[in-house]
Amino acid sequence: MARYTHFKVWLDGKIVDPEDAKLSVFTLTVLRGANVYEGLRAYWNPAKKNLYVWKLDEHLKRLRDSMKVMRMQLPYSIDDLRAAVVEWLRANDFHDDVHFRLVAYFGDGGSGGVKSYRPDEIDTGAFILGGPRPHDDKLERGLKMGVATWRRIADDVVPARVKAGANYQNNRLAAVEARENGFDDAILLTQGGKVAEATGAAVMMVRDGHLVVPPVTDGVLESITRRSVLELYARQYGRPAVERSIDRTELYVCDEILIAGSAEEVTPVVAVDRMTVGDGTPGPITKTLQRLFFAAARGDDPTFATSLTPVYDVKEAP
Numbered sequence: 001m002a003r004y005t006h007f008k009v010w011l012d013g014k015i016v017d018p019e020d021a022k023l024s025v026f027t028l029t030v031l032r033g034a035n036v037y038e039g040l041r042a043y044w045n046p047a048k049k050n051l052y053v054w055k056l057d058e059h060l061k062r063l064r065d066s067m068k069v070m071r072m073q074l075p076y077s078i079d080d081l082r083a084a085v086v087e088w089l090r091a092n093d094f095h096d097d098v099h100f101r102l103v104a105y106f107g108d109g110g111s112g113g114v115k116s117y118r119p120d121e122i123d124t125g126a127f128i129l130g131g132p133r134p135h136d137d138k139l140e141r142g143l144k145m146g147v148a149t150w151r152r153i154a155d156d157v158v159p160a161r162v163k164a165g166a167n168y169q170n171n172r173l174a175a176v177e178a179r180e181n182g183f184d185d186a187i188l189l190t191q192g193g194k195v196a197e198a199t200g201a202a203v204m205m206v207r208d209g210h211l212v213v214p215p216v217t218d219g220v221l222e223s224i225t226r227r228s229v230l231e232l233y234a235r236q237y238g239r240p241a242v243e244r245s246i247d248r249t250e251l252y253v254c255d256e257i258l259i260a261g262s263a264e265e266v267t268p269v270v271a272v273d274r275m276t277v278g279d280g281t282p283g284p285i286t287k288t289l290q291r292l293f294f295a296a297a298r299g300d301d302p303t304f305a306t307s308l309t310p311v312y313d314v315k316e317a318p
């Protein structure tokens with residue numbers, strides 16, 4: 001997260017300067033990647049002069065679910081973490097689009113090593129870091145993806161549903177391989193050879209005019225952006241997206257592909273394995289969903305008002 005080293009950090013209940021945001025080498029988060037986290041966005045709305053966190057409650061719920069599977073107990077409630085997010089954004093006085101992480105970690109102590117999990121055996125803590133993330137032209141340009149030779153971790157091995165830091169070694173192997181092969185990013189298949197997801201986003205395709213997405217049981221993180229895009233699609237087109245497994249070769253013959261995630265937002269994919277997707281430019285359904293997504297997340301679509309957490313106390317027009 002080198003890009004975020006200039007901004008204050010919320011660490012275990014306190015706002016600290018970045019140079020004081022340190023954890024010990026003896027923590028299980030350092031030694032084993034033992035943490036779960038959320039990657040979130042807050043969007044600046046220039047007309048309303050306010051910053052809005054997108055889908056904060058859904059992220060907090062997923063963090064709670066990840067902690068439950070990992071048998072983690074934090075010394076903070078979900079309400080404490082919600083307040084901490086707003087406190088951290090205010091402390092940095094952000095007036096820009098921001099990307100940030102909320103991390104719950106296993107800390108110091110516990111002679112039991114990987115067996116330690118109870119509060120009497122090991123400390124736990126949390127931190128929030130991040131900063132402004134400028135507009136990326138891949139939103140217009142689209143991505144060239146490659147199907148990874150690495151398979152996605154399975155639910156009965158290391159569950160992809162849990163957003164654990166250590167899971168991302170699987171994504172890293174695939175992402176680095178993709179870069180080495182000249183692609184922007186990778187699409188991973190499940191152990192059974194069906195499309196799972198990209199290294200940091202859900203994958204969707206348009207075939208014969210219908211949006212098709214892998215089910216949440218096909219080795220994916222239960223993406224919050226995926227859910228938002230499905231809702232926007234159903235509203236706009238008057239029919240639900242089709243949730244079913246996707247074959248690798250469907251990626252070659254479909255009309256459009258997009259990836260969706262908090263970091264990746266709604267990004268078109270224009271080629272897979274050097275085969276063009278559709279005519280090789282971002283497709284019309286992708287562009288419509290992108291437009292609707294940004295209107296909702298930035299606070300320009302009143303039907304999504306309850307999905308936004310305002311950061312600053314600004315009087316809003318009725």
Ligand SMILES: Cc1ncc(COP(=O)(O)O)c(C=O)c1O
Nearest residue numbers: 200201202221223224225261262
């Ligand atoms: C592996 C993976 N899949 C999907 C997503 C998208 O999830 P979300 O939309 O909740 O950010 C992410 C991003 O966090 C991710 O890392």
